[in-house]
Amino acid sequence: MPNSNTDKLLLELVACERCKNPFMMNKGEKLSKQEKGEEIACENCIKLEERKIKLELGVIDSVIESHKEIEASILEVKEKIDISKAHFNKQQFLEKIKKKSEALTKSIELLQKIDESNEEKYLDKYKKLFDKLKSGEL
Numbered sequence: 001m002p003n004s005n006t007d008k009l010l011l012e013l014v015a016c017e018r019c020k021n022p023f024m025m026n027k028g029e030k031l032s033k034q035e036k037g038e039e040i041a042c043e044n045c046i047k048l049e050e051r052k053i054k055l056e057l058g059v060i061d062s063v064i065e066s067h068k069e070i071e072a073s074i075l076e077v078k079e080k081i082d083i084s085k086a087h088f089n090k091q092q093f094l095e096k097i098k099k100k101s102e103a104l105t106k107s108i109e110l111l112q113k114i115d116e117s118n119e120e121k122y123l124d125k126y127k128k129l130f131d132k133l134k135s136g137e138l
């Protein structure tokens with residue numbers, strides 16, 4: 001067991017490069033990170049980044065899924081037109097595609113805001129929007 005007094009001496013207060021908040025780091029860790037060109041980031045910022053990466057991967061999946069869905073609807077519509085022009089609700093179909101593309105645009109805007117601000121509120125907004133896209137509500 002290392003002596004706790006010695007442990008304290010081995011810690012130093014450093015400033016997070018992202019949020020500028022001070023936090024404790026092992027002595028020498030900052031220097032070694034700087035030498036490797038790594039960022040000095042506090043635990044909160046690292047956690048936020050992890051959440052962001054997960055969400056960004058999520059939005060890529062969602063965009064791909066939506067594209068597939070739109071393609072599928074176009075094919076479906078084409079078949080319907082071939083069968084009977086009368087039964088095809090073009091307006092409804094266009095509305096559906098419009099809604100989906102608006103939601104995707106919004107999600108990209110939110111991702112940009114998350115990138116610029118690192119604010120949790122945008123992450124929460126984004127998460128809600130993404131869930132709706134995923135569930136097919138949008």
Ligand SMILES: [Zn+2]
Nearest residue numbers: 016019042045
């Ligand atoms: Zn930070």
